[in-house]
Amino acid sequence: MATDTTIFGKIIRREVPADIVFEDEQLIAFRDIAPSAPVHVLFVPKTPIASLDAAQPAHAELLGRLMLAAAEYARTQGLAQDGYRVVVNCGPDAGQTVFQLHLHLLAGAPLGPFGKR
Ligand code: 5GP
Numbered sequence: 001m002a003t004d005t006t007i008f009g010k011i012i013r014r015e016v017p018a019d020i021v022f023e024d025e026q027l028i029a030f031r032d033i034a035p036s037a038p039v040h041v042l043f044v045p046k047t048p049i050a051s052l053d054a055a056q057p058a059h060a061e062l063l064g065r066l067m068l069a070a071a072e073y074a075r076t077q078g079l080a081q082d083g084y085r086v087v088v089n090c091g092p093d094a095g096q097t098v099f100q101l102h103l104h105l106l107a108g109a110p111l112g113p114f115g116k117r
Contacts, residue, residue: 004048008100012046026062027069029105038108039079043070049101052090070105079107085114 003009010016011030018030021041032040045062049055055063067086074080084107089096 004046004100006098006100008042008044008098008102009048012044022069022073024069026065029069029073032104036104037085037106037111039077039084039106041070041073041105043073043103043105045101050099051096051101052088055101066103070103074105074107077107083107085111 004012007016011018011020012028018033020028020030022029022043026047027043027045029041029043032042043066045059045066047059047062049059070086071080074084084105087104087106088102089104
């Protein structure tokens with residue numbers, strides 16, 4: 001299997017520290033180093049996939065697990081009732097900076113309008 005050479009790959013391999021809040025065989029989740037909301041957690045598949053644009057039909061189950069892990073985390077942390085936002089940045093116009101597919105979970109306060117330019 002290809003190795004994820006991004007900063008997230010280093011976190012997965014414990015070469016770089018992170019505040020890990022969830023992990024199983026296929027996914028890891030840790031707090032964003034520069035949070036954009038009171039709760040800002042990144043959910044990352046351990047399989048190297050550079051972006052959503054690089055995802056393949058073979059990744060369908062993994063992507064489903066990624067979404068469900070974020071929802072489960074929000075529910076167990078008591079965030080679901082007030083609500084939360086899930087974001088996947090893909091490519092330069094979206095501001096993607098780490099080229100290992102990841103999902104942002106943002107919560108803990110009203111988040112305001114989405115997608116402003
Ligand atoms: P993107 O813009 O690619 O969607 O999001 C990448 C996210 O990774 C950013 O929100 C950024 O703050 C976060 N990030 C970058 N480097 C690190 C790191 O070393 N540790 C953690 N925990 N988050 C990081």
